[in-house]
Amino acid sequence: MAYEALDFYDVDSLLTDEERMIRDAVRDWVDENVIPNIEKACRDEVFPDQWRVDLGEMGVLGAPLEGYGCPGLSYIAYGLICQELERGDSGVRSFASVQGSLAMYPIWDFGSEEQKNHYLPKMHAGEWVGCFGLTEPDYGSNPGDMITRAEDKGDHYLLNGAKMWITNGTIADLAIVWAKLDGVIRGFIVEKEDPGFTAPEMTGKHSLKASVTSELVFQDCRIPKDRILPGVEGLKGPFSCLNNARYGISWGAVGAAQSCFNSAREYALSRIQFDHPIASYQLVQNKLSWMLREITKGQLLAFHLGKKKDDGTWTPEQISLAKMNNVDMALEIARMARDIHGANGILDEYPIMRHMANLESVKTYEGTHDIHNLIIGRHITGIQAFTREP
Amino acid sequence: MGIAVLLKQVPDTTAKITVSGGRVDEAAVSKWSFSPYDEYALESALQIKEAGGGDLIAVTCGPARAAKMLTDAAAVGADALVHILVDDLGALDTTQVQAILAAAVKHIGADVVFCGKQAADTNAGSTGPGVAHLLDASCVTMVSEVAADGDSFTAIRASAGGNERVAVSSPCVFAFDKGTTELRRPNVRGIMMAKKKIIETMTPADLGVDTGSSSVSIDTHSPPPEKPPGQKFEGAESVATVVGKLRDEANVI
Numbered sequence: 093m094a095y096e097a098l099d100f101y102d103v104d105s106l107l108t109d110e111e112r113m114i115r116d117a118v119r120d121w122v123d124e125n126v127i128p129n130i131e132k133a134c135r136d137e138v139f140p141d142q143w144r145v146d147l148g149e150m151g152v153l154g155a156p157l158e159g160y161g162c163p164g165l166s167y168i169a170y171g172l173i174c175q176e177l178e179r180g181d182s183g184v185r186s187f188a189s190v191q192g193s194l195a196m197y198p199i200w201d202f203g204s205e206e207q208k209n210h211y212l213p214k215m216h217a218g219e220w221v222g223c224f225g226l227t228e229p230d231y232g233s234n235p236g237d238m239i240t241r242a243e244d245k246g247d248h249y250l251l252n253g254a255k256m257w258i259t260n261g262t263i264a265d266l267a268i269v270w271a272k273l274d275g276v277i278r279g280f281i282v283e284k285e286d287p288g289f290t291a292p293e294m295t296g297k298h299s300l301k302a303s304v305t306s307e308l309v310f311q312d313c314r315i316p317k318d319r320i321l322p323g324v325e326g327l328k329g330p331f332s333c334l335n336n337a338r339y340g341i342s343w344g345a346v347g348a349a350q351s352c353f354n355s356a357r358e359y360a361l362s363r364i365q366f367d368h369p370i371a372s373y374q375l376v377q378n379k380l381s382w383m384l385r386e387i388t389k390g391q392l393l394a395f396h397l398g399k400k401k402d403d404g405t406w407t408p409e410q411i412s413l414a415k416m417n418n419v420d421m422a423l424e425i426a427r428m429a430r431d432i433h434g435a436n437g438i439l440d441e442y443p444i445m446r447h448m449a450n451l452e453s454v455k456t457y458e459g460t461h462d463i464h465n466l467i468i469g470r471h472i473t474g475i476q477a478f479t480r481e482p
Numbered sequence: 483m484g485i486a487v488l489l490k491q492v493p494d495t496t497a498k499i500t501v502s503g504g505r506v507d508e509a510a511v512s513k514w515s516f517s518p519y520d521e522y523a524l525e526s527a528l529q530i531k532e533a534g535g536g537d538l539i540a541v542t543c544g545p546a547r548a549a550k551m552l553t554d555a556a557a558v559g560a561d562a563l564v565h566i567l568v569d570d571l572g573a574l575d576t577t578q579v580q581a582i583l584a585a586a587v588k589h590i591g592a593d594v595v596f597c598g599k600q601a602a603d604t605n606a607g608s609t610g611p612g613v614a615h616l617l618d619a620s621c622v623t624m625v626s627e628v629a630a631d632g633d634s635f636t637a638i639r640a641s642a643g644g645n646e647r648v649a650v651s652s653p654c655v656f657a658f659d660k661g662t663t664e665l666r667r668p669n670v671r672g673i674m675m676a677k678k679k680i681i682e683t684m685t686p687a688d689l690g691v692d693t694g695s696s697s698v699s700i701d702t703h704s705p706p707p708e709k710p711p712g713q714k715f716e717g718a719e720s721v722a723t724v725v726g727k728l729r730d731e732a733n734v735i
Binding site for chain 2: 096109110113114117120121146149150151152155163165
């Protein structure tokens with residue numbers, strides 16, 4: 093059956109023809125390439141390299157950036173791309189988010205002309221993969237106290253430290269690494285061949301199994317002087333990247349929730365108990381109705397935030413709300429969908445458990461659910477509650 | 483060289499078809515797509531254009547909704563788009579549709595025509611030969627592959643004992659069976675270019691084609707008969723019954 097996306101309030105009618113065509117192209121690619129292969133990719137714990145090639149050929153990596161070979165799509169179009177990719181799997185959307193929002197964006201916004209011309213066209217085409225090193229083993233929600241250091245050695249920088257939970261790390265050709273230079277956080281471009289740099293893969297995940305997660309280790313890692321990002325200092329650098337990625341997640345979560353809803357609806361209509369489809373029972377209808385309600389709200393939230401991204405009137409707090417709400421809603425919908433599927437819900441014949449396990453990561457990465465609450469709490473009260481320090 | 487590709491928008495092969503009042507309920511079709519054989523024709527024409535140059539003009543005859551398909555064709559590389567607007571294609575018989583398409587090909591001045599061997603909805607299979615007849619052009623049917631050398635073409639088509647290689651020169655029509663390459667996927671750049679392409683929209687009357695009366699009409703559509711329920715066998719004692727049925731009823735062993 094052709095996939096019919098839940099769109100109760102006809103958000104489709106608010107899109108441009110171009111946005112719809114891009115959404116449909118990605119939707120078809122996910123139907124033909126991701127959904128038939130995702131369970132095997134998860135079992136094998138690999139991100140199929142062909143997906144990198146395909147995403148590059150489709151031109152969706154770094155889609156909202158303009159110039160340097162990038163198309164400059166609307167943020168609505170970028171959101172739709174994330175939505176469709178995550179309907180397939182959060183790991184596929186993570187690959188695209190990290191490449192576009194976390195690796196390409198800082199080069200595009202804070203890089204030198206030479207850096208932009210050198211890296212961005214090949215990254216847009218998927219030929220070079222990027223990753224983003226901010227989180228450290230002991231510094232997750234509190235990146236400002238990071239340990240990783242850069243030293244100016246005259247003709248080069250010397251990096252020492254370690255990053256953890258880095259999507260795409262082992263398969264990356266380059267890493268955007270945030271490190272302290274004379275006590276100030278700066279961005280550096282580290283290439284995979286740089287001496288003293290290794291990126292071992294982290295294994296044993298029960299979540300995002302089709303996504304590569306790595307450590308980045310810098311042991312007297314020497315990089316040329318022209319690899320510092322000249323345009324930004326302090327946490328503003330990594331946080332501005334995260335704003336874009338979090339925005340994409342708010343759409344992606346809608347895609348994962350739509351996938352769970354569709355599966356639950358189909359299952360409820362075909363599963364017969366006590367001589368009738370379970371969809372005919374009030375308790376099940378109540379659950380399906382709740383799922384539709386939450387997805388519809390999440391869609392409208394993401395769409396309106398996209399419009400604000402496109403006209404430049406957004407605030408980071410609005411992004412926090414959308415990321416937090418939509419991931420939370422998608423995770424609850426995955427759990428409820430599992431409930432509707434009964435025991436069948438735990439099988440990989442259905443996408444439910446995979447989405448649920450993925451969304452546990454998505455709830456935590458790119459600003460945990462609680463940290464986003466604190467961002468909004470500070471907005472409401474004017475009092476920061478991240479730390480006990482004044 | 484002008485290459486016309488005749489495209490028909492049909493219900494997607496995965497879409498659910500419902501019949502209401504003796505007619506397929508078009509409003510209930512959730513997704514419309516290129517007719518699959520037309521996709522092979524379009525991909526082959528794109529490859530000919532890339533190898534030897536020329537203008538690829540995508541042509542369709544159908545209601546307003548079919549315009550989207552032309553934009554989809556532009557997104558994968560069609561240079562120009564022609565839409566002959568016919569609100570109810572089902573009211574026309576195949577010779578009338580052929581007359582419209584042949585007039586459109588003449589209008590755009592194409593020398594070579596690519597199309598599918600049949601549309602996935604009507605399955606009439608008459609467009610290619612019919613258009614060729616009206617254009618006084620050569621026609622090769624059941625084609626899987628075409629190569630061009632100037633105005634000369636070689637086409638591979640299925641024959642009784644394998645494949646035939648047919649040489650033909652323009653003007654000519656190729657009606658595609660399943661081709662060797664699936665239609666390429668549109669990319670973002672193609673989609674952004676496609677929105678700038680203007681669709682030339684006209685009516686059959688603009689082309690001088692009279693669609694006044696048809697001598698053929700469809701009485702009713704009906705859904706295919708429902709499949710009989712499957713049979714279920716359990717336990718070792720049923721083996722002999724199952725083997726018997728596979729041998730005598732299904733004829734598979």
